Amino acid sequence: MACQSGIRADSEVLSVFEECKQGKLRLAKIVIQKEKLKLSYRSAPTKDWKADWKRDLPGCVDAYEPCFILFMLESPHDWLLISFADDKASSRDKMLLASTKASFKSDFGQSFIHGEYQITSTHELKFDIFERRLNKHKDDESNAMTTIEKELSTASKDRIALPFAMQSTQTLRGVQFPVDQDALACMKRFAAGEIDFVQLSVDTLNEAIKLENQAERLSASDLNSKIPKQRPRYSLFRVRDVEGNPVFFIYSIPPSVGCTIKELMLFSSCKAPFLTEVERCQVKVDKKIEVDTGDKLDTDTLMSYWRPVVQEQKTTFSRPPRPGGGPRRITAASD
Known part of the structure; x- marks a missing residue:
């Protein structure tokens, strides 16, 4: 099991996550400062996610500052999680980012994450380069999934796309539909x-x-x-x-x-x-x-x-040892 940093999203970052899931943000850049997650950059969506990518990336990242990048594709339940850690960053900062990733995914909600990517250079974030990587990931995923897995994936996305009031939350288990x-x-x-x-x-x-x-x-x-x-x-x-x-x-x-x-x-x-x-x-x-x-x-x-039938267990008694069949007793011989 990978080492965990124990850093979790606070109320401010969780509110950013909610905005993401409601489709209010195209991109959210989260950094770790003083062992806390903090929003460093955000941008609103337009109708063209590709144009938004070219507008924000790689310009919003700093080679010396590892970060998590959440980027929405065509719908609020299709998010990319990009862990950016350039080779120029310190080893400590890169290790801290890696050890926080699991809890970050859990706090955001893994069902919303369409794909995960590890990026080590700002050059890889240029749209024409990243698009090839994204298309390859889609082809590999489609070929690897069985028919049932594809149907489950579609059902999961349909469930996420339900009206907000009908979605499950951390305090309410299940999906609540109105009763006619x-x-x-x-x-x-x-x-x-x-x-x-x-x-x-x-x-x-x-x-x-x-x-x-x-x-x-x-x-x-x-x-x-x-x-x-x-x-x-x-x-x-x-x-x-x-x-x-x-x-x-x-x-x-x-x-x-x-x-x-x-x-x-x-x-x-x-x-x-x-x-x-x-x-x-x-x-x-x-x-x-x-x-x-x-x-x-x-x-x-x-x-x-x-009223399930309870099987009565028969009471059994241990059989006493036969005469002379018990443990041998040793007595000291008297002089």
Whole structure:
């Protein structure tokens, strides 16, 4: 593991990072001064990122001052991270930059970083030279990625591109989509005991959680018929024929061949914030389960989750040693 300097972004630098992610900056140059990260240079974007590059680089860098350069390409989720350390800089400054890089990436957010580059000369920052390096990186990355990896990469970018209020943060886990009015009304009826089954889905196109199905009364034996085999779903189900009428939250997951990776990722990411919304509707969930859509769901299956059978361990006793079979005792012979 590489040695870490322990230098982290303070509130001022974190606010610069937020401006970057909102697309307000084209370039941010961060240096280390007195063992603190500090903004040294910034520039606003125009419509042409190539023209912005030629405007700012390499003019904004100093050969004797190592720095991190954040440069936005065509969208706020495509950033280049350039670690610039010229050979003219002192060894201490270069080592300090290298040992701070991991924490710098973590504070900025690795999912926003499209590519990383190590630059040791201002000459390499000239646009015509760097563009060849950038194009080579894109070709190598495209050839190395499998179809699934490309789809995951696209889904990750789509998630980052969500409206700011719906993005996950360091204090809120997952992606929070709004729940439509029909779904909220049904969940409130469910909380009041008027209906026993509510099913919802994540609308990836409109970025919302919507109502798919409902039933006033539904037996556990008929539950299987309500679970789609090729689409993920959230379901709330009340078991009437069991003491206490326990409420189950069922997250049903189909095989990956039945839906897109993006859809599965969004269902997984939306689950925790959605359960918070369920609680706001006064629905008390007694048991949360995740099942494959091919699994059989009936009373026995639900009860195995609700009251799992505990295997009793048989009490065994150690067998006493046979007469004369214990440890040999040695006594001192008397004279």
